[in-house]
Amino acid sequence: xPQIAQLTADNWYLASQLFWLLVVxxxxxxxxxxxxxxxxxxxxxxxxxxxADDLAAAKAAHATADALEESYRQQSDASRLAAQKAVAEAxxxxxxxxxxxxxxxxxxxxxxxxxxxxxVAAARKSAMAEIExxxxxxxxxxxxxxxxxxxxxxxxxxxxxxxxxx
Amino acid sequence: MAAESGKIxxxxxxxVTPLSGGFNLGGHDILFTNSxxxxxxxxxxxxxxxxxxxxxxxxxxRWQAAVEGFTGFISNxxxxxxxxxxxxxxxxxxxxxxxxxxxNLLGMLPLGVLGLHPFTVTxxxxxxxxxxxISFAIVLVVGFWRHGLHFFSLFVPHGTPLxxxxxxxxxxxxxxxxxxxxxxxxxxxxxxAGHVLLKVLSGFVINGFNAETLWxxxxxxxxxxxxxxxxxxxxxxxxxIQAYVFALLTSLYINDAVNLH
Numbered sequence: 001x002p003q004i005a006q007l008t009a010d011n012w013y014l015a016s017q018l019f020w021l022l023v024v025x026x027x028x029x030x031x032x033x034x035x036x037x038x039x040x041x042x043x044x045x046x047x048x049x050x051x052a053d054d055l056a057a058a059k060a061a062h063a064t065a066d067a068l069e070e071s072y073r074q075q076s077d078a079s080r081l082a083a084q085k086a087v088a089e090a091x092x093x094x095x096x097x098x099x100x101x102x103x104x105x106x107x108x109x110x111x112x113x114x115x116x117x118x119x120v121a122a123a124r125k126s127a128m129a130e131i132e133x134x135x136x137x138x139x140x141x142x143x144x145x146x147x148x149x150x151x152x153x154x155x156x157x158x159x160x161x162x163x164x165x166x
Numbered sequence: 167m168a169a170e171s172g173k174i175x176x177x178x179x180x181x182v183t184p185l186s187g188g189f190n191l192g193g194h195d196i197l198f199t200n201s202x203x204x205x206x207x208x209x210x211x212x213x214x215x216x217x218x219x220x221x222x223x224x225x226x227x228r229w230q231a232a233v234e235g236f237t238g239f240i241s242n243x244x245x246x247x248x249x250x251x252x253x254x255x256x257x258x259x260x261x262x263x264x265x266x267x268x269x270n271l272l273g274m275l276p277l278g279v280l281g282l283h284p285f286t287v288t289x290x291x292x293x294x295x296x297x298x299x300i301s302f303a304i305v306l307v308v309g310f311w312r313h314g315l316h317f318f319s320l321f322v323p324h325g326t327p328l329x330x331x332x333x334x335x336x337x338x339x340x341x342x343x344x345x346x347x348x349x350x351x352x353x354x355x356x357x358x359a360g361h362v363l364l365k366v367l368s369g370f371v372i373n374g375f376n377a378e379t380l381w382x383x384x385x386x387x388x389x390x391x392x393x394x395x396x397x398x399x400x401x402x403x404x405x406x407i408q409a410y411v412f413a414l415l416t417s418l419y420i421n422d423a424v425n426l427h
Contacts, residue, residue, distance in 0.1 A: 013199055
């Protein structure tokens with residue numbers, strides 16, 4: 001077994017094995033372990049950091065967007081509320097105005113009606129009086145024509161008045 | 167049959183052969199061997215693999231994603247086992263994991279078809295043992311550096327009743343000292359066993375077709391070949407798992423040194 005044989009004292013290749021192992025392994029350690037590995041690890045670390053940073057930035061942007069949306073929503077809520085309030089006030093005011101105007105018009109109309117009614121009553125009274133005198137006159141004439149009796153105007157008037165008023 | 171099966175030596179793949187002359191270092195001849203060649207091949211393959219992941223794009227391509235998958239795998243493991251201080255040791259554990267993984271996988275390449283002899287560096291206890299000793303040395307250095315003599319409290323787990331300490335402490339000490347051996351031995355044994363098994367089975371395939379009673383030999387060959395396919399897949403899995411286990415245990419041992427218990 002050559003592997004065990006080289007551990008004996010007078011073996012010719014043990015020294016060369018160890019020499020070349022130390023040379024090659026030292027070379028690998030220095031060039032690859034110390035030279036290349038840190039650079040590759042730095043690349044990986046830089047990438048990890050970049051990914052983490054980008055994720056953090058994306059998270060921050062997301063939070064900002066959320067905040068913006070929230071404030072926008074609040075603003076629009078507030079303005080909608082204000083608009084509703086304005087509309088309600090305007091409605092209220094318009095209703096009150098209309099009521100006031102209506103009341104005024106109502107009063108005017110009432111006045112007019114009362115005046116007109118008074119006029120009508122006066123006219124009726126005078127017309128009544130007219131009818132009485134005309135009727136008395138006509139009654140006197142009728143009596144005179146039929147019987148030739150001339151009655152006094154006052155009598156005729158009293159008779160007519162009694163007939164008209166029942 | 168006995169003579170024929172003798173032609174295929176399953177241990178031959180572990181032989182170290184010199185490829186070119188070397189130099190003398192402290193009384194030892196240092197030769198460039200096939201073992202050294204495959205270590206360098208693994209290092210170059212690993213370097214190319216990593217280089218392809220160095221584009222450093224924000225959105226990684228496939229290759230970069232693959233490399234970052236490996237680095238992320240190890241750094242997550244260090245983070246989970248040790249904590250933020252684990253980052254300091256990631257270069258070592260990553261180098262260890264990738265070197266073992268590439269050596270394991272390159273040793274599995276079916277280059278024998280092309281007449282080449284792949285060599286599994288990690289099937290040598292000298293290699294895995296040294297890697298385990300390096301890990302163990304780091305644990306000792308870090309432990310004593312950070313905690314001084316307080317590091318010995320590692321051998322007394324929390325909540326041990328006072329009378330139990332004389333019994334528990336030696337057991338903990340032994341289990342601590344065994345760590346480098348079990349660490350190195352585990353990888354060496356797994357790799358050696360797998361490759362021996364594959365070589366034995368491939369010997370069956372060849373000897374079966376060369377057998378005098380061809381129909382019987384062919385059945386053996388075909389069955390062995392089907393088994394080889396399955397075991398090759400299993401060995402690929404083992405190659406990854408053993409590299410992972412080595413790196414995981416190293417990180418756990420370093421955790422002991424950094425955080426005690």
